[in-house]
Amino acid sequence: MIEGEYAVPPPGALADEVAAVLADRRGPGVETFERLLGAVVVHAYRDREALAVALGSVPREFAVRPDPQVACLAGFVGAAVESVRPGESWENAGAGWLELCQHAAVDYIAGARLGELRARLRAGDPVPFPLSVPSGPTGAVEPRHLVERLARYARLGVRPGPADLGQALLRCGGPVDGEAVRAAEKLDLAEGPRVADWLRQGGLPQPAGWRERESGAPERPSRRRGARVGRRILVGHEAIEGRGAFPRRFWSLFRKFEPGIPCPHGSLADFRDAHTIAALPWHPEIAAARLLTGVASAADQDGGRGAPAFLEALAGADGPAGPAVHLAVAYGLASVPRSDRDAAVQALLLLATRGRLDGGLLGRELAELVGLGTLKVALVTESLGAAAAVPQGAAPVWAVLAGALPGLLARTKPQALGALLAVAADSAGLSGARGGLPEVSTLAERPGSSRLLKEARRLRDTLAGH
Known part of the structure; x- marks a missing residue:
């Protein structure tokens, strides 16, 4: 369910890894961040006291860093080691949110999911694992993994968080998995029909652009x-x-x-x-x-x-x-x-x-x-x-230059293109490209001995197989 690069380390190893990430200004990659985030959530559910003891050794002077993922992980550490606040309601996490910019839409989603999980830790209502932990390095969640996780939630009587489930759904996509759809239809959860419909349609539609x-x-x-x-x-x-x-x-x-x-x-x-x-x-x-x-x-x-x-x-x-x-x-x-x-x-x-x-x-x-x-x-x-x-x-570079040269020769001073034509001639020769570009042939016919003209003739001859 959660394995491979996202497998949960034991509390002691988790504390060491978290301390290393909080001390590193570069910030963690996706796999490291998601694995450690998931591990904090998992151990908080299994044995919060043992987790608090393990994370209590993490140096707190590293708790504030400019990298958003480092700051977020530090916040999770704080939520895990602090006392539970039973009077808080995690359902109200982010209730005062105000949209400021559509450019940051994806950041809002990530923030909602992370804020919800942290609020559940603070409120003493942890989950056995995040639903949105990726199945692979790109961040994608396999539909069958999501359904398996939801089935475990149902058996344990745990309510899925709307933001965590929402992020998990956005990470599902690709070819429709009929078996996963049928399994989702059988989920003993209120969210089951919605998840089945989402997987049946192949995830979030690709919008026209x-x-x-x-x-x-x-x-x-x-x-x-x-x-x-x-x-x-x-x-x-x-x-x-x-x-x-x-x-x-x-x-x-x-x-x-x-x-x-x-x-x-x-x-x-x-x-x-x-x-x-x-x-x-x-x-x-x-x-x-x-x-x-x-x-x-x-x-x-x-x-x-x-x-x-x-x-x-x-x-x-x-x-x-x-x-x-x-x-x-x-x-x-x-x-x-x-x-x-x-x-x-x-x-x-x-x-x-x-x-x-x-x-x-x-x-x-x-x-x-x-x-x-x-x-x-x-x-x-x-x-x-x-x-x-x-x-x-060489082949992909030639494919790019074959598309670029007609426009470049029409829009740019040719004298600036001598070195680029040399790259084009080299990549065409190495990839075995054949054919011709009228704009290059026209340039090659001009009299002169500049680098621009020499490379244009070399490219023309290469494409002609000479």
Whole structure:
């Protein structure tokens, strides 16, 4: 039910691991965080006094850290070692919540689930284990695992928490598991019919989306504004049915998302990490769409903060990769922080390995963003060159450049593309690509001996099999 990388360690080992995480400013990965969180909940149910003794040795000076997962784990430690507050009602956790920003919709969901579990610890009404503990590294919950957990709740007479169950349902998806649906129909719980219907429909529907350019004529950065106006491509999505069955803190996710809506956050970096994707592993498009503004800031603002874990998690997610995911990778390939560029290269290669890369789409997005002045050609060239140098990297890089070069040659000063054409010629040769690009052939016919023209001729000849 809860095994593998999420198996619960004994109290002594748990205390050591929690202390190590609280002392580490980098914050835990998804697997570490979910495993330790689940372990605190499990041991609080089995023997709260023994858990309090074990966790009492954890240094409390580490209780406040800027990383949200570290702060959350510290809060769980506090709830586990403090005295029970029987007068508190965990059902009221988050009752005063107010939605401030749709960009943070996924963060609201994570906060609701964690707040509910912690409130149950404080109120002395623990659960045998969280329903939403992932079944694998992406954060996904296997439908059969969820049904097995709910059946155990029913046998023990434990009431599922609405936020914990809601997060578990959002982590279920993929092909319909008929056996799990039939088992859910037999659950001796009030939530059984709802869970069966959810699994029968394959989880949260994929909403229809659209891409749009930021409003306003393109402007260069200014000291007053910082960001480039009118130079970003963003993605929105339509409303999703079914929000009424979830707690109110989940409702932002179901609303229509319009990418141009004002945002009160100075930066969206706090929400851009692998934990964001793990909350919606079957819907990386939703997470990417809502956080593209923050991803773009690392590319078009020198002071932008990177999010390498977010980019790699997008590529490794279980759900489909569409325009938002490909745009996030495009911004990443030209991000100012090198860690983001490296992560975007890995994301590109992972998408290709898993058969989820649309090279033409990524190439067209790169061309348009370079044409708008959002991305720097030199950084795109460096990243694609690094990807092409990896074994089996030449083919996906060529697929991207085949989609990018027509637009780049039409929108960009050709003199800036000599090094990129060299990467294209190398990747085309290594991948055995054949065919032709009219724009490259036209350029190759020009007289001259510049690097640009030499590489255009080399690419033309490579594609012709010469």
